[in-house]
Amino acid sequence: MDGTDLPGRGEPLRARFLSGGTQNVIYELTRGDARCVIRMPPPDAPSDRDRGILREWRIIEALDGTDVPHTKAIGVCDDADVLGRPFYLMGFVDGWSPMDQHAVWPEPFNSDLSTRPGLSYQLAEGIALLSKVDWKAKGLSDLGRPDGFHERQVARWTGFLDRIKGRDLPGLEVATGWLKAHGPLDFIPGLMHGDYQFANVMYQHGAPARLAALVDWEMGTVGDPKLDLGWMVQSWPSSDSDDAAMSYVDMRGMPSRDQVVAHYAEVSGRQVDDLDYYLVLAKWKLAIVLEQGFQRAGDDEKLLAFGPVVTDLMASAAELAESTDYRG
Incomplete structure (x- = not known):
């Protein structure tokens, strides 16, 4: 120093x-x-x-x-x-992380539900701003390989799953086949976080909600920033009573998925009509990522808990793939 x-x-x-x-x-x-x-x-x-x-x-x-x-x-x-x-x-960073709170927001976000929407809008805004960074001008042209990004997603992660596979995952063939047959409506390469969620941001103290920093860049690359959006909202609760979704934070009083996606679109300037594609891709990919932990769990209770999460995610990916009328 x-x-x-x-x-x-x-x-x-x-x-x-x-x-x-x-x-x-x-x-x-x-x-x-x-x-x-x-x-x-x-x-x-x-x-x-x-x-x-x-x-x-x-x-x-x-x-x-x-x-x-x-x-x-x-x-x-x-x-x-x-x-x-x-x-x-x-x-x-003089701020706080949602992961430091044990699923309880700090005040005033805990007791005053009217302050909570800002937490979600700020979360979406973080990756919207990230997607606008001029990665070429910043010298990051060799950080990733944007050409063929989506084609490689399917090939890379199916190959990875084949190497670790220890059980059948219902819905895998349906979701994989759908991803091979579909793609985004457009692909504008940009800087992406790779594991974007409440767990990987910090907020400034006090209301209104303001992001202090995006953190944990282990998966950062140049790819498709809208995959960050799909990753962020793939388990967004459908209502305040949907306790199974994003259970690691209290989502009561938060805006709907459509509202945070619209905010992302407004700030980023990107179209989001192909969100279903990114939701299928995010659910499918996360299921495979978590399956690795489950396959090496042994007697680790935390990793064993991934087991049903993986099957739910893959089934959800397949269900969305079969039900959507997306034609991209």
Whole structure:
């Protein structure tokens, strides 16, 4: 930090663990009045996480100067000799995460339902603004392969499922066949998050709801930003009484799926008439992603719980595919 002339020179360095697991660890670092956050793979993380960390850094650095709420890019170190793994430093976000609340929103969003719609509209606005980033001008032309993006989705994830498959998934053939036969009405490549949901954003304190930062860029790439939208709303509850949908947060008082999708369209300038395609793709893809966890669950209760979620998602993808009149 001293070698790159960061604030706090001469002050003692204090570290506070914030979060982490098998893929990444995150600590708050403080030197005097200066605060930042370090993100790096733990010692036993797979070797490809080193490339992943440097990839995340490129996205965070590219967001500087854009309208996308993001953590400030402070510095990166690709030399594993310094701390054992590559790492980067980003700005400390003085805000709150929905995942810190144990499914209970902080005040005033908990007791005043009239404040809640803003949480959803801000969530949609985050990826709408992300979709407008000029990724070529930001030097991210080699971050992903937008050409053939949708064709590769089906081929890549069916191949992945074949390698891990341990059971039949009802609806898989129907949903896969439908995706092979359909595509979006248009495809405008852009920067996408890859795992966009309430779990991966932070809000500023207090009302009205305001996004503080999009976080956790492990799946970030250049692809189709509208897949972020489909991912975000694929399990959006149909009503306040739909307790099975998005049960990790309290969705009472939130706007309808159509309303948040319309807000995304207004901010992003993209058409959303092909939403059904993205909903089928998102449900189908998420089912396959979660199936990996279920197949390696052993006696891990959290991973075992993915089992019925996977089958429900795949059945829902197939049901939507069969019922929609979408012809794209």
